[in-house]
Every structure is written in structure tokens, then in C-alpha cells.
Amino acid sequence: MNSVTAPITWRRWLSVCLLLFIALWFGTLEVRDLIRTDETRYAEIPREMVASGDWITPRLSDLKYFEKPPLQYWATAAAFTAFGPAAWTARLWTALTGALAIWLTWFTLRRLTSSTTTPNLAGTASAIPWLGAGMLASSLFWIGGGHINSLDMGLSFFMHATLCCLLLALHADHTHAPLQARRWMLASWASMALAVMSKGLIGIVLPGGVLVVYILLTRDWRCLRRLEWLRGLALFFAITAPWFILVSLRNPEFPEFFFIHEHFQRFVSKGHRREGPPWYFIPILLAGLLPWTSWLFKALWQGVCQLLPALKRPQAMPFEQRQTLLLWLWVGLIFVFFSVSSSKLPGYILPIFPALCMLLAPQLAATANRSLRWHALAVTVVTGIFAAAIALLYPQQINKDLFYRDLYWQYAEILLLCLGLLVTASAITAWLAHRHRQQPQPSWSAYLLLGLASFVAGHGILLGHQVLSPSSSARVMAQTLSPYLETDTPLYSVDIFEHGLLFYTQRPAILVATKDEMYLGVAQEPHKQIPDLAQFAQRWQQEKKAIALVKPDRLPELTALGVKFDIRYQDQRRILISKPLTSPTQ
Numbered sequence: 001m002n003s004v005t006a007p008i009t010w011r012r013w014l015s016v017c018l019l020l021f022i023a024l025w026f027g028t029l030e031v032r033d034l035i036r037t038d039e040t041r042y043a044e045i046p047r048e049m050v051a052s053g054d055w056i057t058p059r060l061s062d063l064k065y066f067e068k069p070p071l072q073y074w075a076t077a078a079a080f081t082a083f084g085p086a087a088w089t090a091r092l093w094t095a096l097t098g099a100l101a102i103w104l105t106w107f108t109l110r111r112l113t114s115s116t117t118t119p120n121l122a123g124t125a126s127a128i129p130w131l132g133a134g135m136l137a138s139s140l141f142w143i144g145g146g147h148i149n150s151l152d153m154g155l156s157f158f159m160h161a162t163l164c165c166l167l168l169a170l171h172a173d174h175t176h177a178p179l180q181a182r183r184w185m186l187a188s189w190a191s192m193a194l195a196v197m198s199k200g201l202i203g204i205v206l207p208g209g210v211l212v213v214y215i216l217l218t219r220d221w222r223c224l225r226r227l228e229w230l231r232g233l234a235l236f237f238a239i240t241a242p243w244f245i246l247v248s249l250r251n252p253e254f255p256e257f258f259f260i261h262e263h264f265q266r267f268v269s270k271g272h273r274r275e276g277p278p279w280y281f282i283p284i285l286l287a288g289l290l291p292w293t294s295w296l297f298k299a300l301w302q303g304v305c306q307l308l309p310a311l312k313r314p315q316a317m318p319f320e321q322r323q324t325l326l327l328w329l330w331v332g333l334i335f336v337f338f339s340v341s342s343s344k345l346p347g348y349i350l351p352i353f354p355a356l357c358m359l360l361a362p363q364l365a366a367t368a369n370r371s372l373r374w375h376a377l378a379v380t381v382v383t384g385i386f387a388a389a390i391a392l393l394y395p396q397q398i399n400k401d402l403f404y405r406d407l408y409w410q411y412a413e414i415l416l417l418c419l420g421l422l423v424t425a426s427a428i429t430a431w432l433a434h435r436h437r438q439q440p441q442p443s444w445s446a447y448l449l450l451g452l453a454s455f456v457a458g459h460g461i462l463l464g465h466q467v468l469s470p471s472s473s474a475r476v477m478a479q480t481l482s483p484y485l486e487t488d489t490p491l492y493s494v495d496i497f498e499h500g501l502l503f504y505t506q507r508p509a510i511l512v513a514t515k516d517e518m519y520l521g522v523a524q525e526p527h528k529q530i531p532d533l534a535q536f537a538q539r540w541q542q543e544k545k546a547i548a549l550v551k552p553d554r555l556p557e558l559t560a561l562g563v564k565f566d567i568r569y570q571d572q573r574r575i576l577i578s579k580p581l582t583s584p585t586q
Contacts, residue, residue, distance in 0.1 A: 013448065014130075020452070021099075021137060024459045025146065029088035029095055032147075032466045033473035039149040040474065040500035043090035046076035047503060050085075056246050060499070062508040063521025063528060064251060066258050070243060071197035072154045085506070091149045097157035098146025104157075105354050106133035108164040109361060112171055112323065131447065132361035136354055138451040141288025143458035145350045152347035155199040160354040161191035162207045163330055167323060173226055174319050182228060189232035193239035200262065204236075206337065206351075210329050217329075218314045218322055257520055276344040281335060284346050287386065288353070291426060291454045292360060294378040299363045303328050330355045369433040369443055376430035376450065380423055387419040403572035404471040414464030418457040425453030470571070474500030477576060480569045481505065484547060484578050492548035494536060494558075496574060501549060509549070512536045537561035546579050 034040045041060065048059050058065045058073055072093055079089040109129035136142050145153045169184035195203025215223050248254050286293050307325055310317045317325075331352045338348045367375065390412065432446040470476045478501055485491070485505060493501075493509040497516060502509055511529040513536070515522050522529050530536045533554070540546060540563050548565070550558065552575055558565070565577035 017134075017448075017452070021455070024455065025099055026095055028459060028463055029091045029147065030086060031463050032087065033469045033475040034087050034090060034149065034500055034503065035465070035469075035472040036474070036498065036500055038151075039090070040498075040503050042072065042149050042151065043076065043085070043087075044499050044503045046073045046080055046090075047085050047506065048508065049073060049077040050080050051506075056243070057250055060521070061493075061497075061502055061511065061518065063511075063518055064524050065518070065521060066247075066251070066254050067262055067517070068151055068199055069197045071194060072151055075154075085503070090503075091147060094149055094153045095146050097154045098142065101153075101157045101160050101354050102133050102137045102142075104161060104164050105136050105357060106130065108167060109133075109358060111168055127365050127444070128361045131364045132357045134447070134451045135292050135357040135360060135364070138454040138458070139288060139292065139353060139357070140290050140454065140458045140461075141284070141346075141350065142353050143455065144288075144462060145347060145353075147459075147462050148347075150347055151199050152350045155195055155203060156351040156354070158191050158195035158198055159203060159207060159351045162188050162195060162203075163326075163355060165191055166207075166211070167326065169226070170223070170323070170326075171319075181226065182231075185226065185228045186231055186235055189228065189235050190239060193236045196240050197243070201259070206334055209337075210326070210333050213333060214326050214329050217311055217325065218317060220314075220322070251524075253520070253524060275342055278339050280344050281339055281346075281349045285335070285349060285352075286382075289356065290383065291379045291422060291450050292357075292364075293382065294375045295360045295363045295367070296356065299360050302363075303359070324359070327355050327359050331359070364447065368441075369437045369439055369446075372443065372446060373430045373433035373437065376426045376433060376446070379426035379450070380430065383419055383423045383426060387416055387423065390415050390419070404468065407467050407471060410467045411464055414467070415461060418460040418464070421460070422453050422457045425449055474498050475504050477501060477569050477574070478504030481547060481576055484545075484568060486545065489545045489547060490543060492530075492536065492540075492546065494533070494548050494550040495554055496549055496551050498549055498574065512548075533557055533561060537563050540579070543579060548577050550575050550577060 034043055045058050045060050045065060048062065049055050052059065055070070055074060055077065058068075058070055075093040076090060079092045083089050106129045109132045113126075113128045145156065165184045165188035169181045169188060172178075172180035172184055192204050192207055195207075197203075211223075215221070286296075289296060303324065307321065307328065310321050311325075334352050335349055338344065341348075429446040429450045432443050432449070436443045436446075465472070477498075481501075482505070485507075491501075491505065491507055491509045492512050493514065494512040495514050497509075497511065497514055497518065511518060511522065513530070513532050530539060536548075537558065540548070547568075552570070552573075555575065564580050566580050567575060568578050569576040
């Protein structure tokens with residue numbers, strides 16, 4: 001390939017990859033039904049915002065719901081207003097912020113590597129931004145996070161924007177561009193404010209903690225003066241304060257619940273059934289970073305070898321090493337923070353993935369083909385182990401839900417097919433690297449093949465989950481119910497709360513003998529719920545038409561209380577009943 005045709009060929013390849021990215025990243029949002037619990041919860045709250053016209057007080061099943069701030073609710077409600085409530089509009093904000101984080105990774109690395117010549121950001125400098133963005137786009141966990149409707153991706157994007165703007169501000173100050181440094185620092189404050197509006201105080205606590213540790217380790221006291229405190233704090237509060245003030249004025253119970261219960265108590269308490277061992281996030285990190293996991297160990301070792309000696313004389317530490325240190329602190333402190341927390345969910349460590357890709361991109365760019373083949377073989381082995389584990393352990397999960405046994409077997413086949421694609425691609429990557437082992441530069445075609453295979457496999461794993469919709473979603477159940485629902489037909493939820501049924505029937509449910517996450521709303525508006533089965537039985541007798549979602553083990557109690565019903569839908573976990581006279585023709 002000569003020097004004239006090479007840029008044209010790679011430009012075409014980049015165009016093809018970009019089109020494939022857009023097609024799969026955004027074009028598949030409607031393929032899967034919304035699944036429980038986060039996806040339907042964070043779709044139903046914005047739907048009720050649009051229906052009620054109240055965009056200040058979030059509500060779920062017409063009860064106050066103050067667990068999280070409203071930024072994603074507002075974005076999704078705007079999408080519902082413009083395009084109507086649907087799976088793709090519910091996931092649009094998550095997909096958009098995930099894609100923007102990939103672009104921001106490319107943009108930041110491009111600015112940081114354009115003038116560096118140090119080993120920390122060495123390799124083929126022009127390839128580093130593309131490698132960083134490509135790694136993030138093809139990491140299995142990032143693909144999943146970008147297509148599951150939860151708050152973690154929006155938080156991750158704005159936290160990543162906070163970090164990137166801080167890096168760019170420090171870089172501009174280092175290159176004597178004070179105006180640019182000021183603008184990037186203010187952008188960092190704004191991003192931090194939007195992170196707070198995405199998921200709470202964690203959006204400022206974690207970036208602030210990382211920056212404090214960075215300053216203490218580097219003894220870079222000038223950094224404190226470059227933070228634009230007055231303008232930054234003014235901008236931060238201009239973005240965050242209006243909603244917090246309004247919602248507190250309308251709901252005096254909000255400050256204690258949101259700031260004390262949802263932040264401090266949730267971090268130290270195990271009452272939310274989200275606890276896990278200290279190593280909980282390690283397998284999630286190693287599997288989620290595939291197919292780039294093996295480079296993590298090399299980068300970590302090099303970081304330790306380079307940074308620990310430099311920290312003995314922090315004032316003499318080169319600026320590029322300071323950037324690397326800040327990135328490692330971001331990854332390490334956030335990982336440790338959530339590892340020691342009493343509340344753990346897989347998506348909590350999503351914010352570290354963009355920073356990891358920024359750290360690993362120079363490693364990939366500097367990897368010789370002799371080393372690349374061993375990395376690719378490691379991916380082949382690890383992915384093969386995952387496939388074997390699924391083949392051996394998945395039948396145990398299937399036996400837990402015999403009602404949908406055939407569907408679980410179908411999904412197992414899809415999982416093995418997608419992992420088989422990744423195993424095949426990594427084996428070919430190893431062969432390509434071996435074939436070009438005499439070349440000093442890495443085989444870019446090998447990286448491209450590995451990234452594309454992972455990108456396609458990740459989407460295949462997601463899209464294949466649709467076969468489990470009858471078990472994991474409420475859409476089929478709601479469709480079965482629709483002939484029996486009229487505008488004035490009440491919907492009861494008896495000792496079970498299915499967010500998806502609310503979204504797909506587009507109506508709130510009256511809670512019966514259940515509180516769980518709704519206990520604050522129930523306490524504030526007790527007249528909107530029924531406290532026990534006896535009162536529900538009385539209400540049921542008075543209704544001309546009614547629908548109720550119940551647990552299977554509750555039916556004998558209801559029968560003993562004289563509740564008469566027809567079963568309209570049933571599976572292993574849930575049953576829909578209606579008044580006996582309720583039918584499509586009556």
C-alpha cells in the first residue's frame with residue numbers, strides 16, 4: 001500500500017465503521033422490549049411526567065419518587081413528547097450519552113497527543129485517539145451500558161466530560177493558553193453539575209476526591225488557583241440549585257430523604273439487598289473490558305513502575321506523567337469507592353471505562369506484532385472459558401425457570417454463537433499478528449477485526465435477549481391484558497410491583513400490601529394505596545371492572561377472602577386476574 005492510497009483506504013474503512021456504528025448503536029434501540037427493573041422504571045417516571053405535566057416532582061405509579069435527580073427524566077420526557085413513548089425513545093438518552101462519551105474520548109486524546117513526544121503517550125500518536133475511541137465503542141460492558149435504560153450511562157458521560165475538560169484545562173495552562181484553560185475549567189464545572197443532576201452528589205464527590213488526592217500526591221498547589229472557584233461555583237449552582245430548591249419547596253420531605261437516606265445511608269447500609277463481596281467488581285471489569293482486558297495488566301504494571309519513582313520527587317514529574325497519574329487515580333479511587341460500599345450494582349463502575357481506554361490506547365499503539373499475537377490468544381482463551389462456563393452453568397439457571405425453559409435454551413445458543421464469533425476473530429487476529437511479526441508497528445487490520453467482532457458480538461448478545469421478553473418484560477403481559485382494560489378500569493398491584501406493566505398499559509397501579517422502594521411515596525400519600533389484602537378484597541367486591549397483578553402464592557389467600565376472579569395471564573412469577581364479568585365483549 002503506497003503513501004497516496006493508504007489514507008484513502010483507511011478513510012474508507014473509517015467511513016464504513018462509522019456507518020456500522022450508527023446503524024447498530026442507534027438503529028437497534030426498538031428491537032428489544034424494555035425489561036425489568038431499571039429500564040421500565042426510568043421509562044415510566046418520564047411518561048408520568050408528560051401525562052401529569054409536572055416536571056418538578058418525579059412520580060412513579062402516581063406516588064412521589066425522590067431516589068434520583070431529574071436530568072434523564074427530563075431528557076426522556078422530551079423524547080416522549082416529541083416522538084411518543086416507546087422502547088427506542090426510552091433508551092435514546094442512554095444511547096446518545098454513550099456515543100458522545102466515545103467521541104469525547106477521541107477528541108480529548110487527539111488534543112492531548114497532538115504535541116506530546118514522551119513515552120507516556122507515545123506509539124503512533126495519530127492512531128491513539130482512534131484506538132481509544134474504538135476500544136470504548138467495542139468494550140462489551142460499554143455496549144451494554146449504552147443500550148440499557150438506566151442512569152449509569154448518563155452519569156458516566158458527564159463524569160467523563162468532567163475529567164476530560166479538567167485534563168484539557170490543565171493541558172491548556174501547561175501550553176500557556178490561559179483563555180482556553182479558563183473555558184475548559186468552566187466546562188468541567190458545568191459537566192460536574194450535570195453529573196449531579198444525573199444521579200446525585202456522587203457527581204461531585206468522586207471527581208472532587210480524585211482531584212484532592214491528585215493535588216496531595218503531586219503537591220501541585222498552583223492547581224488550586226487554576227480551578228476558577230468563583231465562576232465555577234456560580235455556574236455549578238446555577239445549573240443544580242433551581243430544581244433542588246423548587247422540589248424542596250413543594251415537598252418538604254425531599255431534602256432528608258434525598259441527601260441523608262439516598263446518599264449516606266445507602267452507602268453504609270445493606271438494607272437495599274445490593275450488597276456484595278469486596279471483589280464484586282473485579283470479574284465485571286475483566287469481562288466488561290473484553291476484548292482489551294489483557295492490555296490492562298501491562299498498562300497497570302507500567303504505570304506502577306513509572307509513577308511510583310516519580311512520586312518521590314513530585315515537583316520534577318513531567319506534565320504528561322501527571323496526566324497519566326490523574327487518569328489512574330480516577331480509575332482506582334472510583335473502583336475502590338464502590339468496592340467498599342455496602343450497595344453494589346454492576347453499572348456503578350461504568351464511569352471508569354472511558355478513562356481506562358484512554359490509558360490503554362497508547363499501549364495498543366506501541367504493541368509490536370510479536371506481543372499482539374499473545375494478547376489475541378489470551379482473548380481467545382478467556383472468551384472460550386466464558387463460553388464453556390455458559391455451556392456448563394446456564395442449564396442450572398434454566399432449571400430455576402422451567403416455565404420459559406425453551407426460551408432460555410434459545411438465548412443460550414445465541415450467547416454461544418456471539419462468543420464463538422469473538423473467539424474466531426481473536427484467533428484470526430493472533431494469526432495476522434504472527435504473519436506480520438517482523439513489522440515494528442502493530443497490525444491495524446488485526447485491531448480493526450477484533451474491535452468489529454466485539455462490537456457485533458456485543459450487539460448480538462443484547463438483541464438476542466429479546467427471545468426472553470415474555471419472562472423479563474411486561475409487554476406480552478400487557479398485550480394480553482389490553483382487551484380487558486378500559487379508560488376507567490382500575491389496575492391493582494398486589495404484593496408485587498411490575499414497572500413495565502405501568503409503562504405498557506400507560507396507567508399507574510394502586511399498590512396493595514407492598515411498599516419496598518415506594519415506601520416514601522406511600523407514607524406521604526397513604527390514601528393512594530391499600531395496606532392489606534382484607535381491604536383490597538372489600539374494594540374488589542365494590543368494583544364493576546378491575547384488573548390485578550398478584551403473586552401466585554397470594555391466590556389462596558385472596559380466594560379465602562372471597563375474591564372472585566378470572567385468570568387472564570400467568571407465568572411462574574406473576575398472575576393477572578380480572579373481575580369475572582370483565583371480558584372483551586362485555
